[in-house]
Amino acid sequence: MKLGFERMSRWARIFSSLFELTQWLGAGYAFVLAVGTIWLDASAFLEVTQVLVPGLAPPVPVAILITYALYVSMFFGCVLTAKIWQYIRKIFEISAGNAPASIGPTPFQQENVRLLKKIASYAIIIQLINVAYLLIRIFSAAVVHSSANFIATNIMELFSCFASLVFGLIIFCLAHFFAYGIQLQLDSDGLV
Numbered sequence: 001m002k003l004g005f006e007r008m009s010r011w012a013r014i015f016s017s018l019f020e021l022t023q024w025l026g027a028g029y030a031f032v033l034a035v036g037t038i039w040l041d042a043s044a045f046l047e048v049t050q051v052l053v054p055g056l057a058p059p060v061p062v063a064i065l066i067t068y069a070l071y072v073s074m075f076f077g078c079v080l081t082a083k084i085w086q087y088i089r090k091i092f093e094i095s096a097g098n099a100p101a102s103i104g105p106t107p108f109q110q111e112n113v114r115l116l117k118k119i120a121s122y123a124i125i126i127q128l129i130n131v132a133y134l135l136i137r138i139f140s141a142a143v144v145h146s147s148a149n150f151i152a153t154n155i156m157e158l159f160s161c162f163a164s165l166v167f168g169l170i171i172f173c174l175a176h177f178f179a180y181g182i183q184l185q186l187d188s189d190g191l192v
Contacts, residue, residue, distance in 0.1 A: 131161045
């Protein structure tokens with residue numbers, strides 16, 4: 001393994017560990033917010049909703065729905081993103097040959113293909129969670145007759161989530177390229 005890749009691998013593992021930690025802290029924060037909001041009265045839900053959706057004065061059940069939809073999307077988004085960072089760190093460890101499952105210093109390993117497919121799945125799931133949250137906001141705003149500008153803004157955010165789904169599909173393609181690279185590596189090793 002080249003010295004430049006070893007350095008990059010070490011820094012990537014350090015940064016992915018730090019980013020993973022921040023995501024686990026974010027998930028804990030979302031959980032604490034959700035549990036803490038239970039003990040507050042209904043006015044707390046209205047205040048949170050007015051911060052999330054400026055100019056919207058929904059009835060209490062709609063405010064509760066919007067608030068908990070946010071907490072759920074925050075929690076699962078953070079957990080899945082933490083797992084993505086964990087898998088990125090593992091990919092660099094395996095590629096550098098520093099993991100027990102590694103067959104040596106090469107990125108073309110079956111474990112990396114498996115991890116890339118998990119990363120792609122989680123990236124798609126995160127975007128689907130965001131889509132669900134935005135749909136709840138859009139329908140809640142429509143129920144309380146919010147401004148068309150707010151609804152249009154949320155619809156634009158919804159389209160950006162669909163565009164972000166492409167990220168997960170690209171990673172799936174990358175996983176298939178790695179699987180093909182593994183096959184080529186096995187073929188070339190068999191010729192030698």
